[in-house]
Amino acid sequence: MAKILVTGGLGFIGSHTVVELINAGHEAVIVDDLSNATMQALSGIEKITGKCPEFVRVDLKNKKEVQNFFSSHSDLDGIIHFAAFKAVGESVYKPLEYYENNLGSLVYILQEMRDLSLDNFIFSSSCTVYGQADELPITENSPVKSALSPYGNTKQVGEEIIKDAIEAHGFNAISLRYFNPIGAHPSAEIGESPLGVPLNLVPFVTQTAAGVRQQLSVFGNDYETRDGTNERDYIHVVDVAKAHVIAVERLLKRKNLTNYEFFNLGTGTGSTVLEVIQSFERVSGESLNYKIVERRRGDVTAAFADTTKANAELAWKTEKTLDDAMTDAWRWEKKIRNI
Ligand code: WQD
Secondary structure (H helix, E strand, O other): OOEEEEEOOOOHHHHHHHHHHHHOOOEEEEEEOOOOOOOHHHHHHHHHHOOOOEEEEOOOOOHHHHHHHHHOOOOOOEEEEOOOOOOHHHHHHOHHHHHHHHHHHHHHHHHHHHHHOOOOEEEEEEHHHHOOOOOOOEOOOOOOOOOOOHHHHHHHHHHHHHHHHHHHHOOOEEEEEEOEEEOOOOOOOOOOOOOOOOOOHHHHHHHHHOOOOOOEEEEOOOOOOOOOOOEEOEEEHHHHHHHHHHHHHHHHOOOOOOOEEEEEEOOOOOEEHHHHHHHHHHHHOOOOOEEEEOOOOOOOOEOOEOOHHHHHHOOOOOOOOHHHHHHHHHHHHHHHOOO
16 A cells, blocks of 8 residues: 555545556545635535545645645655646636746655655656647657647646656656546546636536526637547546556566656547537437537647557556546536536
């Protein structure tokens, strides 16, 4: 059993990863600033696992708060760092908040790892580091192109910061570049609950169907794709969570081949926005109210993963389909809206 810090551990992917860490027999310690999460996620984790992990509210972009936390938690075996702002569209309008939050928190955590000789760092990265890839599917060797959004740039720069820290201070890290995590835990005890108007597609779809939103706006249908709408690789959040457990255990057991590894986490299949809507309508029996509007700044046309490396080296592959994810997302939405 290992003691793993999960930053952003009450968030969407973080909470699902805490569940899988506990299921694998590890102890999770959660820090979160509750800027995009609620305490409901902690009770959801307890309902699923029967365990209530330690939670400490920390503003990770406040250096003093980070130092205080680590001064009483120097016995960590590994760190999974999710805490970040993550909306591509929003980052275009709030770049400075994204750089302050996403990079400030990363630097402060790495400084504590250096000072306390901690090791085994898993970084929540993103397919947005590839920008609009020239070739699809996207492999880990696809060039990291200039990001099309400040969010994507925080992930690119974040990966560079970790590389330099490893070279200077020598620890082991894995950067997991996920595509589009969606869905919810099948128990409907935890799921995606963005505060305010959802910036991502799937929660906007389920909130529209639940009557919380009037209508879904589809951001453009004049792209070079099979139906004109953007194509993404939508991966069930539980599959993403399980990959994080495998990755941190890889480092704990020193199975990593180099001290800094990168893996794409995707299904390997692209789906367009209209195909996501069709999947939702198929599994829910609901007819979704949507309209086509102008493109959204920062969007790439298409992105989906080549999963060969993660399948082979992590012995991990996705088990759930787009329909599974939309089924679980809808069950979660109905639960939190008492429908
Ligand atoms: C998906 C598609 C929109 C909302 C996400 C995460 C980011 C990263 C990559 C992990 C796009 C369209 C959306 C809406 C729409 N993941 N859309 N109407 O931009 O691919 O980025 O995955 O790090 O963190 O944000 O996801 O869900 O915002 O958009 O038409 O109301 O849905 O144009 O084509 P995106 P998204």
